[in-house]
Amino acid sequence: MTLYHFLIQATFSYLGTFTFGLFINLPQKALNSSSLIGMAGWLLYWFIFKLGYGSILGNFMAALLVGILGLFCSIKKKMPTTMFSSGLVPLVPGASSYQALSAFINSETTTAISKTIHVAMVAGAIALGYVTAQMIADLIYKRKNV
Template sequence: MFFYHLFIQLSFSYLGTFTFGLFINMPKKALHTSSLIGMLGWLLYWTIYRLALGSILANFLAALLVGLLGIFCSIKKKMPTTMFSTGLVPLVPGASGYQALAAFINAQTTVAVSKTIHVAMVAGAIALGYVTAQVIADVFYRKSRPR
């Protein structure tokens, strides 16, 4: 049963990233790589979340992985790093945002505020993870560049 769930998680995270890349008209030579990066980021998120370490930490580490892999692939493929940022798509807290909005509409103020704060924290963790990857790459590049 575990491998069935793993297969579902991997295939849908790949397909979600792939279709988003198609939607924004991403170049074909970056589409497959970006989808693999999104799948690996989701796999890390899903593993950490299933280990009950929290969704904030899971999103941060997954975004960090997506950022580092995106930078690595941008160097290898000689493309802008932003081509591989679509790997963040599976991490976006869409369901939580929907639940927060539904709670606001149904006048469940306490639940709505709680969900909204959670969405903001997850979005912040994703942004912080991605920026941290860029900072790590910048520090590494400065040390490896000859003066």
């Protein structure tokens, strides 16, 4: 893991989130923040994965970070949190989904089922991480208002 690899991962995760934000027509004041959040989430996932903890835990922790950073940005910029959820885009298991579909097409049933289960677990980890961030925010908000 060199500085070169870190810069490549950071640059392309930022650009990927940025172009997705352009594609879905995010407001200009949310575009850079959302891209930075996506980059931070991807880098956390990448570090956890490189440390050997696996993609499920990495995606959960990265989605949790994206959710928490999105909440902070939504408060700071006075915008809905959904404007910053595009930070989850780098975490989407697109390559695994493609491999699962390819295995189904090539009649490699065992590989296809294995890849499909992995995709479902990664997607579940992303959803669970993001929902956990929302629940944490709700608990903090309720305590401040009580």
